[in-house]
Amino acid sequence: METDEQNEDFQRLHQLIAGTDDVKGFLEGMTRYAATSLSRVAGARIECAVTLHRRKRSVTIAGSSDTAILLDGVEQTLGDGPCLAALETHAPVLLPDTSTDTRWPELTANLAAAGARSVLGVPLNLGKDASAALNFFAMQSGLFTAEAINEATVFADMAGQALRLAVRIATADLLAEDLKTALESRTAIDLATGIIMEQNRCSQDEAFAVLRNASQNRNEKLHDIAEGIVNNREGARETTSATHFED
Known part of the structure; x- marks a missing residue:
C-alpha cells in the first residue's frame, strides 16, 4: 500500500x-x-x-x-x-x-x-x-x-x-514541431507554385519544375526560393518577371 x-x-x-x-x-x-x-x-x-x-x-x-x-x-x-x-x-x-x-x-x-x-x-x-x-x-x-x-x-x-x-x-513535442515545420514549408511551396502557375500560365507540374530548377541553379533550398516568391508577391507586387527564373 x-x-x-x-x-x-x-x-x-x-x-x-x-x-x-x-x-x-x-x-x-x-x-x-x-x-x-x-x-x-x-x-x-x-x-x-x-x-x-x-x-x-x-x-x-x-x-x-x-x-x-x-x-x-x-x-x-x-x-x-x-x-x-x-x-x-x-x-x-x-x-x-x-x-x-x-x-x-x-x-x-x-x-x-x-x-x-x-x-x-x-x-x-x-x-x-x-x-x-x-x-x-x-x-x-x-x-x-x-x-x-x-x-x-x-x-x-x-x-x-x-x-x-x-x-x-519530449518526443511528441519534437515530432509536433517537425510536423509544423514541414507543413509550413509545404504551404510556402504550394503558394509559390500557384503564383508561378498564374503568372506563367502553366500547369502545376511545370510550375514546380521551375521552382526545382531555380533551387538547383541558385544552390538554395526549395523552401527558401518559395518563401522569397511569396514574400515578393505579398510585399511589392511590382513585376512578374521575378518568377520566370531566366538565370
Missing part, C-alpha cells in the same frame, strides 16, 4: 514534468528531489546523480549538486562501481563504507578523498533501448539503512515511470 509520502513523491515528479521545458530540466529537478527525499529518511544530507547507459557507455546526465555530479563522474570515468553494478544486476548495490570496502579499491580511494563515505546505486527501468540508475552519496557511513534502501528503490520505480513519460512527451 502506498504511503502518503510516496503519493507526495509521485505527485511531485509529475509536477516536475509539467513544470519543465525539457528532459534535462526534469532530470535536474528529479535528482534534487530524490536527494531531499532520501535525506529526510536518513536524517542527514544525501546527494544524488543520475547515470544514463547506452551502447556500452555510461555518462552522468544530471545531479542534485555539483558535488553529486563530480562524485558520479569518478565512477563513470573508472568504469566500475555500485551504480554500474546496479545497472548490470537490476538491483540496488550498496558500498557501505569507502574506508573498508575492497570491491572497487581505486573508486573507494577517490571517493574517500572527495569526502564520500558511502554510496548506493539504484537502477531505473527505462525499457529496452537504454538504462539508467540513481547514484546516492553520503558523507558518512551507516546512513543507507534497510529503510533508506527501500525508500530509494520505491522512488526509483516512480522516477523511472515519470522519466519514461517525460521522454515520450
